[in-house]
Amino acid sequence: MPNNPTPLAESSPVVEPDPVPQAGVQSESRHIHAALTRTSTGHEDLRELESGLDSLQSDAVRKARIDWSRILLPVAALVVLVLVWQFYVSLGVKRRDLVPGPLDVLGQVGILWGEGKLQEAVWTSLQRGLVGFLISVAIATPVGLLLAQVAPLRRAFGPLISGLQVLPSVAWVPAAIIWFGLTDATVYFVVFMGAIPSIINGLISGVDQIPPQYRRVGTVLGANRLQMALQIVLPAALPGYLGGLKQGWAFSWRSLMAAEIIAVGGTIGFGLGSLLDQGRILSDMTVVMSAILLILGVGILIELLVFAPIEKRLLRSRGLLSGSTR
């Protein structure tokens, strides 16, 4: 931004109508404090004026209260959905074994819990999903930062990374099975191929949205390349990066389920995807529905317990939340 930011069209009011005082008026205007001269009468006066203005211009601190609508509204929505489901089932349009009711599914969940199968499946999947996601973050963050900061690398690999994000990671499952067999490596490979490109893309778009002013300030303050990347670019891109992380987690979880449904057996443990596939083989709709609801539930819980609080804190600390519907 080398040029004067004021547009030309606004150049006329630069000169304010400030007439040259006539000679006679001049002697009388001595010691009149106008904006042209010093307006405060000393250090203490200035401090007092400023602190008065500061308190006038700052918002009063508002106390945070628990907002019950935040909890009650989603619960109410859930209850309504379950009631609609129950109502539809009780109409008897379809056979009960094809469309089980909420109570049937709940009963099946209880049975799975009793057998210990539910805990095993959730734990196996969650553990894999988290480990795969964390490794993806560790790989994608430096790569994304490098791509965002080094123009030739970005030009060379940018399109490929964007393309990889569009490619469904399920497409890697057959290749992974041929390369790694029915092992955990297959599952992790598919998770990586899903999560890494989307985290890289989130970080890059976060970096692209940094106001150019921040970099100029960094240069003026004397930051070197590494300091610029770690202390200015990365924190400035954090909202976009977090968006990338959220999407990366979603991709990890989806890819994991896809891998678990397709690749069953071998040394691959028993996850939620495997549970779902088992339900299909047994033609037991209650198991299938239980598995779907569990997969959904884990996704919602991770969002509510992990990402939502982090995101809220991040945005609030930057003053970006006021007026939003969150």
Added chain:
Amino acid sequence: MPVVLENLGKRFGDGAPVLDDVNANIASGEFVALLGASGCGKSTLLNIMAGLELPTSGALEVPSDGAAFMFQDAALFPWLTARENIELALQLRGVGKAARKAKAQELLELVHLGGAGDKRPHELSGGMRQRVSLARSLAQDRQLLLMDEPFAALDAITRDLLHDELERIWKETGRTIVFVTHNVREAVRLGQRVLLLSSRPGRVVEEWAVTEEHRTDAGLAGQLTGVITARLREEIRRHAK
């Protein structure tokens, strides 16, 4: 002489020159107001002095350790508190951790924000943000401080107060200040010298000295403002078609 500009010229690409044959000497500890209509290359000149851009012709002499810079918008980092913003400037300058804390508090006190150090930029008013920004540029500890219309976006009451504040801090710290503005009153209120830059190409066409008398006598200050305004308008009229 911390700043000497000799026949300085700047053009972008093949376009018309933005700056042409700019000559100026700025003494150590001096407060110079650089005045001009829009498009006179004030900001470009400042960027050249800051080392953010290179001149295409001529020579300039600036302090070897570079210059501190204050922007029109406070340009504080929103993820850091007021104090951390100042500490970052100290850290990038290589100040140790313990010294940073003390120095940041000292600078906050200097701009009368001792109690607001832990607030985030969005919790501060425009005037407070600009004072934090001033403290941050002082944290850079350069003899030369370049200011690019730092008060242009503030309301009139706040701006008047910040003029007093800046004058006080200038006297306390003995910095050399180059203050770019397109407000004649502001230039007369703050500068010891007012340099008028012509537009397209930018060139120093006239300069006025502002004495201590002008600081307390509104009539005298008003008269000088009138003279400078007339000269500035003449410069703008030249571009009428």
